[in-house]
Amino acid sequence: MKKDRNSFIFRFLLTLLVILAINFFLPRMMPGDPFSTTSADVAGDEIIVMTEEQREYYIGYYGMDKPQYEQFFIYLKNLAAGDLGKSISYKMPVWSVIKIHLPWTILIVLCATALSTFIGVIFGTISAKNRKKSSDRFMMAGMIAFAEIPSFLLGLILLLIFCVYLRMFPLAGAVTPFAVYGGVLDQAWDIMYHAFLPVVTLSFAQLTGVYLLTRNTLITVTSKDYIRTARGKGLGEKIVWNRHALRNALLPVVTRTGFMIGMMMGGAVLVESVFSYPGIGMTLRAAVVGRDYPLIQGILLVLAVSILVCNLTVDKVYQMLDPRVSV
Amino acid sequence: MTILSIEDLKCHYVTDGSVVKAVDGISFDIYEGEIFGIVGESGSGKTTIALEIMGLLPENVNIYGEVVYNGKTISNLSGEERDKFRWKDIAIVFQNGLEVLNPVINVGRQVTEPMIKHLGLSHEEAEKRCMELFEMTGLDSSWMSSYPHQLSGGMRQRALLAMALSCSPKLLILDEVTSALDAFSRKEIRDLLLNLQKECCYTMIVISHDITFVSSVASKIAVMYMGKIVETGPVRDVITSPRHPYSRGLIHSTPDIFIYKDMWGIPGDGFMGGEIPGCPFSPRCTQKTDACTKSAPLLCACGNNGRKIACHRGGIVSLLEAGDLKFCYQLPDKKSLQAVDGVSLDVKEGEVLAVVGQTGSGKSTLAHILAGVMKPQSGEVYFMGEPLCPEGYGSRFNGIQIVFQDPFSSTSSRFTVLDAIKEPLDINKIGTKDERLNMVKDVLGLVRLSSEESFLKKYCGELSGGQRQRVALARAMIMRPKLLIADEITSALDVSTSANVLRLLKGLQNRRGFAMIYISHDLTLTLKIADRIAVMNSGKVVETGNAHDVMLSPSDEYTQRLVGSRIGLCCHTHEAA
Ligand code: SF4
Numbered sequence: 011m012k013k014d015r016n017s018f019i020f021r022f023l024l025t026l027l028v029i030l031a032i033n034f035f036l037p038r039m040m041p042g043d044p045f046s047t048t049s050a051d052v053a054g055d056e057i058i059v060m061t062e063e064q065r066e067y068y069i070g071y072y073g074m075d076k077p078q079y080e081q082f083f084i085y086l087k088n089l090a091a092g093d094l095g096k097s098i099s100y101k102m103p104v105w106s107v108i109k110i111h112l113p114w115t116i117l118i119v120l121c122a123t124a125l126s127t128f129i130g131v132i133f134g135t136i137s138a139k140n141r142k143k144s145s146d147r148f149m150m151a152g153m154i155a156f157a158e159i160p161s162f163l164l165g166l167i168l169l170l171i172f173c174v175y176l177r178m179f180p181l182a183g184a185v186t187p188f189a190v191y192g193g194v195l196d197q198a199w200d201i202m203y204h205a206f207l208p209v210v211t212l213s214f215a216q217l218t219g220v221y222l223l224t225r226n227t228l229i230t231v232t233s234k235d236y237i238r239t240a241r242g243k244g245l246g247e248k249i250v251w252n253r254h255a256l257r258n259a260l261l262p263v264v265t266r267t268g269f270m271i272g273m274m275m276g277g278a279v280l281v282e283s284v285f286s287y288p289g290i291g292m293t294l295r296a297a298v299v300g301r302d303y304p305l306i307q308g309i310l311l312v313l314a315v316s317i318l319v320c321n322l323t324v325d326k327v328y329q330m331l332d333p334r335v336s337v
Numbered sequence: 338m339t340i341l342s343i344e345d346l347k348c349h350y351v352t353d354g355s356v357v358k359a360v361d362g363i364s365f366d367i368y369e370g371e372i373f374g375i376v377g378e379s380g381s382g383k384t385t386i387a388l389e390i391m392g393l394l395p396e397n398v399n400i401y402g403e404v405v406y407n408g409k410t411i412s413n414l415s416g417e418e419r420d421k422f423r424w425k426d427i428a429i430v431f432q433n434g435l436e437v438l439n440p441v442i443n444v445g446r447q448v449t450e451p452m453i454k455h456l457g458l459s460h461e462e463a464e465k466r467c468m469e470l471f472e473m474t475g476l477d478s479s480w481m482s483s484y485p486h487q488l489s490g491g492m493r494q495r496a497l498l499a500m501a502l503s504c505s506p507k508l509l510i511l512d513e514v515t516s517a518l519d520a521f522s523r524k525e526i527r528d529l530l531l532n533l534q535k536e537c538c539y540t541m542i543v544i545s546h547d548i549t550f551v552s553s554v555a556s557k558i559a560v561m562y563m564g565k566i567v568e569t570g571p572v573r574d575v576i577t578s579p580r581h582p583y584s585r586g587l588i589h590s591t592p593d594i595f596i597y598k599d600m601w602g603i604p605g606d607g608f609m610g611g612e613i614p615g616c617p618f619s620p621r622c623t624q625k626t627d628a629c630t631k632s633a634p635l636l637c638a639c640g641n642n643g644r645k646i647a648c649h650r651g652g653i654v655s656l657l658e659a660g661d662l663k664f665c666y667q668l669p670d671k672k673s674l675q676a677v678d679g680v681s682l683d684v685k686e687g688e689v690l691a692v693v694g695q696t697g698s699g700k701s702t703l704a705h706i707l708a709g710v711m712k713p714q715s716g717e718v719y720f721m722g723e724p725l726c727p728e729g730y731g732s733r734f735n736g737i738q739i740v741f742q743d744p745f746s747s748t749s750s751r752f753t754v755l756d757a758i759k760e761p762l763d764i765n766k767i768g769t770k771d772e773r774l775n776m777v778k779d780v781l782g783l784v785r786l787s788s789e790e791s792f793l794k795k796y797c798g799e800l801s802g803g804q805r806q807r808v809a810l811a812r813a814m815i816m817r818p819k820l821l822i823a824d825e826i827t828s829a830l831d832v833s834t835s836a837n838v839l840r841l842l843k844g845l846q847n848r849r850g851f852a853m854i855y856i857s858h859d860l861t862l863t864l865k866i867a868d869r870i871a872v873m874n875s876g877k878v879v880e881t882g883n884a885h886d887v888m889l890s891p892s893d894e895y896t897q898r899l900v901g902s903r904i905g906l907c908c909h910t911h912e913a914a
Contacts, residue, residue, distance in 0.1 A: 235437045236440070237438070238431075240431055240439065241416075242391050243454075244422070244424045244451065244454065249454070256441070257439075258441055331441070334484070
C-alpha cells in the first residue's frame with residue numbers, strides 16, 4: 011500500500027514536470043515575442059511599437075536574455091515558492107489574472123456538464139427502454155447527426171439567432187457592465203442570463219457522448235442476470251430501471267463526466283471566444299496573441315492541474331460508487 | 338390440489354432467423370406440498386421452464402401453451418400483472434452466478450427489497466426478518482451489509498435462498514442450487530430444504546442436472562431431454578428402474594448411484610443444432626426402429642403409479658428372455674448334475690447383465706444355452722421376441738455372439754489373424770473378398786489391434802493371451818451382435834491384460850450399444866462394468882438386481898457370503914483387537 015502510494019506520487023510529479031516543460035518551451039517556440047505585437051488583421055506583419063533599447067530593457071527585466079534552460083530553472087524555482095510570475099500584458103501577477111477569469115470558466119463548464127449529463131442520461135434511458143423501436147432509432151440518428159456540428163459553429167448559430175435577431179441574450183460578457191444589483195438573487199439571475207448560451211453550446215457538444223454511453227451501457231446492463239433477478243422479484247419496472255439498471259449503468263457515465271470536465275476547461279476556448287465570455291479560454295487566447303509567456307504558462311498549468319485533479323476525483327468517486335473496486 | 342400446471346408449453350428462441358426449441362411441448366401438474374424434480378443435461382430446457390413460470394424469458398422467445406397457477410392462467414398476463422404473483426406466490430432461487438445479484442447493492446438490501454414491496458414492511462421490519470432468514474439459511478447476519486462480490490459461492494447461494502424465502506412463497510423453484518457447492522454445503526442445503534418443506538409446506542420444483550440431489554429431495558421426477566420430458570414418475574421407481582433409454586443412460590452415468598462402476602457417459606452428443614425428426618433421442622438410441630425417426634413419441638402413461646414415458650417402443654425393451662431353463666448332465670457314475678435349474682432371466686436392450694457365481698455354479702452352461710450353442714432340456718429362450726431357433730442367432734448380423742474363457746480354443750493356432758476373424762463371414766457367405774477384408778480391418782480397429790498386412794498374416798499361435806482374446810472379440814464383433822455373451826473372458830489373463838480387455842469390452846459396448854451378458858466369478862471386476870447382476874448358486878439364480886443394490890445390500894444369504902468373501906487389499910496396519 012505504502013509502496014503504491016510512493017509510486018503514485020512519483021508518477022504524479024513526473025507527469026507534472028513533463029507538463030511544465032511543455033508549457034514552458036512550447037510558447038517560446040512560436041515566432042515573435044511579447045514585445046513585438048502581431049497584428050491580428052495582417053497576419054505576420056510585425057508592428058514595432060517599442061524602440062530597440064526599450065525592448066532590450068524589458069527583455070532583461072523579464073529575465074529573457076538568459077539561456078532558456080536557465081530561465082526554466084528560475085521558473086521552476088519561483089513556482090516552487092508559489093510564484094507564477096508576472097503577466098507582461100496585464101502588468102500584474104499571473105495568479106491574479108487567473109483568479110479573475112477562472113471562476114467564469116468553471117461556472118460554465120460545471121453547468122454544461124450538469125446539463126449535458128442530466129439530459130444525456132434521460133435521453134439515453136428513454137432510448138434504451140425503447141430499444142429496437144423506431145423512437146430509439148430516430149433519437150439515435152438525430153443525436154449522432156447533431157454531434158457532427160462543431161461547437162463553435164453551433165455557438166455562432168445560436169449567437170446569431172438569439173442575440174442578433176431575437177435579442178433575447180447578450181452578445182458578450184459575463185455580467186451586465188456597471189450594473190447595480192438589488193440583491194444576490196438579482197446578481198445570480200444576471201450571471202445565469204449571460205452564461206446561458208455558452209452553457210447550452212458547451213453541453214450540446216457533450217450531450218451525444220453521454221447519451222450514447224448511457225444508452226449502450228444500459229442495454230448491456232439490462233441483459234445481465236441481476237436485472238432478471240430484480241424483475242423476478244416483482245419489484246416493478248420503475249425500481250428495476252432506476253435502482254438496479256441505472257445505478258450500474260451510471261458508473262461509466264460518472265467516469266466519463268469527470269474526465270469531461272477537465273477536457274472542457276480547455277475546450278471552452280472556442281465557445282468563450284464566440285460569446286466573448288471572459289473566461290480563462292478567452293484570456294489564454296489573448297495571452298497567446300500577445301506572446302505573454304508567463305500568463306500562457308500559468309493558464310496551461312492551471313488547466314493541466316485541473317485535468318489531473320478531475321481524474322483523481324473520478325477515481326475516488328468511482329471507488330465510492332462501485333463496491334467492487336477496493337479502496 | 339394442483340398448484341401449478343403446465344400445459345403443452347413450448348418456448349422457442351428466435352435468433353437471426355434460426356429457431357431453437359428449448360422447450361418443446363411439455364405438460365405436467367404439481368400438487369400442493371409436493372417436491373417435483375426436473376433433471377436433464379445442460380441445454381435440455383430445464384431452466385427455460387423455470388424462467389417461463391416466473392415470466393422472465395427474454396423477448397426473442399416465442400411462447401405457446403399455458404402456465405396455470407392456482408387455477409389462473411398466468412402465462413398470458415402482462416409483466417405488471419405478473420408482478421403480483423412474483424415472489425409472493427412463486428419465487429425462484431436463481432442459478433448461482435457471479436452476476437445473479439446486483440454488484441452495487443448490498444446483499445441485505447437485495448433481500449429486503451421484495452418484502453418492502455410485496456409485504457409492505459418498513460425498512461426496520463424487513464431488516465429484522467432478513468436477519469432471521471440469514472440465520473435460517475446458515476449465513477451470519479453481519480453479511481447483510483456486504484456486497485455480492487465479497488461472498489463466496491456457497492454464501493451467495495444461501496443469500497439467494499434467503500431472498501427467495503423472504504416473502505414466504507407458496508411455490509418455490511430451485512434452479513441448480515447445488516452446482517456451486519461443495520459436498521458438505523450440498524448436504525446442508527438439502528437438509529435445510531427438507532426441513533423447510535416440512536415446516537412451511539412449500540411446494541417446490543427442484544431443477545438440476547444433479548440426479549443424486551434431486552432424487553434425495555423430490556417425490557416425483559421428470560427427466561428432460563432436448564426440450565421434452567422423456568420419462569416421469571415417482572422418484573424411487575424412475576431411479577431404480579428407469580424405463581426410457583435416456584433416463585437409464587443418465588442414471589447409469591451418475592457416480593453416486595453406481596458407486597463401484599466405472600463411468601461411461603451416454604454415447605453421442607445431445608445437441609447437434611438442427612432439428613431431429615421424430616424422437617429426439619433417436620440418434621443415440623440403441624433400440625430405435627423406423628418409426629422413431631418419423632414421428633416424435635408422446636408421453637404416455639405406463640403402469641398405474643403415475644409413471645409416464647415417451648417412447649415408441651414403450652421404453653427399454655427386453656432383448657432376451659429366458660424362462661425356466663433346465664439342464665442336467667448325466668455323469669458316468671449314473672448320478673446326474675443339475676447344472677441349470679429353473680433359471681429365468683431377461684436382458685434389456687443395451688444393458689450389461691453380469692452373471693456371477695462360483696466355479697461350478699452352472700454359469701457357463703447357462704451361457705451356452707443362451708447363446709444357442711446348447712439346447713436346454715426344458716424351458717424357452719426368446720431373442721427379440723422370437724424363440725431361439727435351432728441354428729441359433731450366431732450366424733447372422735444383429736444376433737448373439739459368444740466369446741469364451743479360453744482364447745486358445747476359440748481361435749485355432751493354425752489360423753492367421755485374418756482367417757480367424759473372417760471365418761464367420763466365410764462360413765455364412767457374407768460379402769465379397771474385399772468387403773470381408775475391409776470388415777476385418779474395421780473390427781481390428783475396434784478392438785485396438787493393428788490392421789496392417791503383417792499382423793493380418795500372423796498365426797494366432799504367435800500371439801499373446803491378451804491379443805488372442807482380442808482377436809476372439811473381433812471375431813464376435815464382425816457379426817455385429819445385438820447381444821454379446823462374454824464367458825469368463827478375462828480369467829485366463831494376467832491382471833493388467835484383463836483390465837485392458839475389460840475396458841475395451843465395456844468401451845465397445847458403450848459405443849456400439851449392444852447388450853452384454855458378462856459371466857464371471859469375480860465380483861469386484863463385475864461391479865466395474867455391470868448395470869445389473871444375477872447371482873447364481875448351484876444352478877439357480879438366487880438374486881438379481883441393480884448392481885449397486887446387490888453389492889451394498891445383498892438380500893440372499895449366498896450373495897452375502899459372496900460379497901463378504903472378497904479379501905480386499907488392506908492398506909491399514911492391523912490393530913490388535
Ligand atoms: S426406441 Fe425410439 S422412441 Fe424410444 S427412445 Fe429409442 S428412438 Fe426414441
